Amino acid sequence: MHLTTSFIHSQRRSLRFCLFFVACLAGLAVVFEFSQSFFGWAYMYPVSLTAVGLLDLMSLEATLNTAQIPVGFCELALRQIIYRVTFDCTGLFALLVFVSLTAAYPASFGKKGIALLLGIPAIFVFSSLRLVVLGVVAYVEPAWIELFHVYVMELATLGFMLFVWKYWINSVCVERGEGRC
């Protein structure tokens, strides 16, 4: 008992951060589960639309069918291939993890605001590029799409999100004047 108390006391800052992160993410998960239509129109739609625009710029004619957004997906047609875009494909969960990490990190509200202003557009752009990559893979080598969807782009999105977050942490740290930064 004493050891447990002493452990919690000595680790309380990191434990508090981890607990706050889990609480924020759980809160966002509840919000998401009850307002998927909102996230569909506010996030999935613009990300998919940007991806379609980028694919068009690459002379790959793409169209977007948004009829199913209220039930959690839209359809991106790339020539003969119809690609079902779900929340998983749009990096939304990485975005929500980023928001939770930022909210939980001990920094001022102003700094957290900067993180969101920096991170949300960055992850938005990355997610649009992710869809473009998936669209191109679906077009060039359809057999690889599952691998890219489930593995490669998932890891790339997580890596990018952590990169942006760590970049922001260092800037917070620099402002604090900590020598380690």
Place this chain on the structure above:
Amino acid sequence: MLTRNSLLRDPLPLLIRFSLAAGLLFLFREEISHSYLALMVPVVNGIFRLEGLAVEFIRQRDVLQLVYGDLGFRFTVHDIIYQNLTVGVALFVATPGQSMRWKAKWIAIVIGLLSLTHLATLYLGGYVIVWDYVAALPDGERAQVARQVLEVFPRDRDWLFSNIFGLWHTWGRPTLALLVWLYAARDYLYLPEEGRAAVA
């Protein structure tokens, strides 16, 4: 503020190392999958046997199948449950400024924790997959098959297991490895002393 120096000091090495580690693990994904499932499958099959369920996972070359002996069903399932192992291992390998001993210790911890969740996922999968199959059947066939299934897999667990499975798949699975890393890498993440937190 956001300086070039703060960008280059360690976020970029983290990203590069993470990409390299994940890429390397990706190259060996089939070998990792086979070896890992060779460890997991006998354990979860043992749990099914303890419950008296005629269900077992069978690995046939590159395919993982879930076989329901009494019901005569055989489903091919994903064999990529180890994906968050890649995330966990790559994160610890990529963390700059830590000793090999630190990395080895935390990689062992994260693999141990994730293995427990994988066992639970495989076990829950034994229930959820057969219910999903029944739910997807045409109306005419569903009633008869559902009767057979419900004799073995009680309906009262359907809602609970399906929801646990769904929530874990979406939220828990990708987060757990990250959470362990956040705690372990607290120095690297500059989680400040109490006084500094107040100043910040």
